[in-house]
Amino acid sequence: MFWLELIVVLGMLLVGARVGGIFLGMSSGVSLAVLIFGFGCTPGKPPIDVVMIIMAVVVTVSVLQASGGMDYLIQVAIRMLRSNPKRISIYAPLISWLFTFMCGTGYIAYGILPVIAEVSREAGVRPERPISISVIASQQAITACPISAATVALLGFLASANISLIDILLVCVPATLIGVLAGALYASRMGAELAEDPAYLARVAAGDAAPIHEKTDFQEKTFGHREKTAVVLYILATVMVVAFGIFPELRPTYLVGDHMTMLPMTMTIEIVMMIMAGVILLAAKVDVYSVIEQSVFKQGLMGVYCVFGLAWAGDTLVENNLAFLQGSAQDIVMAHPWVFALVLFFLSSLILSQAGTLGALAPLGLSLGISAPMMIGIFPAVSGLFFIPSYATVLAGIAFDRTGTTCIGKYVFNHSFMLPGLITCTVSVAIGLGLAGMLL
Numbered sequence: 001m002f003w004l005e006l007i008v009v010l011g012m013l014l015v016g017a018r019v020g021g022i023f024l025g026m027s028s029g030v031s032l033a034v035l036i037f038g039f040g041c042t043p044g045k046p047p048i049d050v051v052m053i054i055m056a057v058v059v060t061v062s063v064l065q066a067s068g069g070m071d072y073l074i075q076v077a078i079r080m081l082r083s084n085p086k087r088i089s090i091y092a093p094l095i096s097w098l099f100t101f102m103c104g105t106g107y108i109a110y111g112i113l114p115v116i117a118e119v120s121r122e123a124g125v126r127p128e129r130p131i132s133i134s135v136i137a138s139q140q141a142i143t144a145c146p147i148s149a150a151t152v153a154l155l156g157f158l159a160s161a162n163i164s165l166i167d168i169l170l171v172c173v174p175a176t177l178i179g180v181l182a183g184a185l186y187a188s189r190m191g192a193e194l195a196e197d198p199a200y201l202a203r204v205a206a207g208d209a210a211p212i213h214e215k216t217d218f219q220e221k222t223f224g225h226r227e228k229t230a231v232v233l234y235i236l237a238t239v240m241v242v243a244f245g246i247f248p249e250l251r252p253t254y255l256v257g258d259h260m261t262m263l264p265m266t267m268t269i270e271i272v273m274m275i276m277a278g279v280i281l282l283a284a285k286v287d288v289y290s291v292i293e294q295s296v297f298k299q300g301l302m303g304v305y306c307v308f309g310l311a312w313a314g315d316t317l318v319e320n321n322l323a324f325l326q327g328s329a330q331d332i333v334m335a336h337p338w339v340f341a342l343v344l345f346f347l348s349s350l351i352l353s354q355a356g357t358l359g360a361l362a363p364l365g366l367s368l369g370i371s372a373p374m375m376i377g378i379f380p381a382v383s384g385l386f387f388i389p390s391y392a393t394v395l396a397g398i399a400f401d402r403t404g405t406t407c408i409g410k411y412v413f414n415h416s417f418m419l420p421g422l423i424t425c426t427v428s429v430a431i432g433l434g435l436a437g438m439l440l
Contacts, residue, residue, distance in 0.1 A: 002321040017350045022302045028309030044315030050156035054149045056273040058300030063277045065294045067284035069230035072223045074111035085123035089188035092130035093137035100141035104148040109138040114400040126194045128405035131397045132416045133187040139383040140176040150354035157362040161372035165245035171435045179428030183420040200403045230284040237276035244268045311359030318363045333368045341378040349387035357382045377436035380428035386421040
């Protein structure tokens with residue numbers, strides 16, 4: 001019966017991935033209906049904690065975006081990129097990682113990709129090099145950010161295993177940074193030098209691309225106290241979340257039955273983010289109705305809906321087939337955890353959501369005996385969004401590179417992001433597993 005149920009869940013998952021967007025959550029509802037009404041399965045647990053924590057973070061980031069604070073951060077990133085153009089192949093991915101780490105969303109990459117493309121061309125650097133790895137770095141930073149939807153989802157799934165936010169950061173921050181640097185070293189040597197690229201020279205001759213060293217006039221926006229205040233308060237919120245994780249004694253305790261219980265970290269994040277969203281809104285005088293119009297809010301709400309459906313369907317499938325799964329697959333997964341990392345990678349490339357991938361597969365992985373430290377170690381594997389060149393930042397990177405060096409190859413999978421992405425993911429997971437084994 002398990003295999004029929006799995007076919008239903010995977011089939012609807014593929015349909016959802018094909019249609020895209022919020023339909024992933026809707027198709028998961030069909031899976032649930034078939035499992036419960038058709039196969040008589042007992043409903044699993046809806047991921048309420050995960051959904052609530054993601055919503056709290058999404059609203060806070062949306063307030064930051066509505067205040068203009070995110071645009072201010074983008075301008076700071078642009079100044080950093082233009083300060084040392086010759087080393088842009090190394091600096092660009094690090095800046096992309098840093099600002100995504102700060103914001104908890106890859107949205108910021110859209111603002112810096114066109115600058116990376118033009119600055120690298122002006123410096124005579126092949127734009128494909130910094131663009132490709134900067135997109136990958138942004139995806140990797142999501143799994144290291146303390147307030148990203150994917151990280152808080154993982155924390156929610158591992159809450160019962162006595163895992164703290166700091167445990168995740170201790171592993172994923174250095175693992176993803178080292179992975180990004182490894183990918184950047186490879187990307188910095190990709191392709192022919194721009195001045196020697198015949199395809200680019202032909203585009204210049206045809207007037208379709210600007211020649212090397214031709215300056216682009218970037219108009220800087222003027223930002224005031226409002227935007228800077230919003231950024232400072234947002235960073236303060238992130239610092240508070242990390243502080244509560246490092247120093248658990250800061251969290252209150254209360255009596256439950258006969259035992260003293262500490263406020264869970266998931267609830268702590270929710271409370272901090274809800275409060276700081278309000279503080280930022282009032283301090284920066286943000287129009288309360290503009291928050292729900294922000295792209296981060298719309299994308300975040302869609303992500304929450306998808307995680308809700310995917311995780312609920314996944315938990316229902318796993319809980320009703322636990323004995324079968326533990327008897328047939330547990331030994332294989334325990335002996336070869338990289339197998340589950342590959343499953344995470346390829347599913348993320350289909351559904352294009354790191355948090356959604358965790359929602360669908362985390363219950364399965366934990367039921368198969370994957371330990372909490374091991375799950376943290378392979379967490380960067382959910383960043384396979386580049387594998388099929390259809391993700392938004394991948395397409396944006398291609399569109400912004402007017403030299404034509406960043407592209408999708410003849411065979412689709414031989415695109416500019418493939419090798420930098422595979423190298424980065426492989427190194428990040430390898431380092432992550434090593435650090436998890438030593439530190440957790």
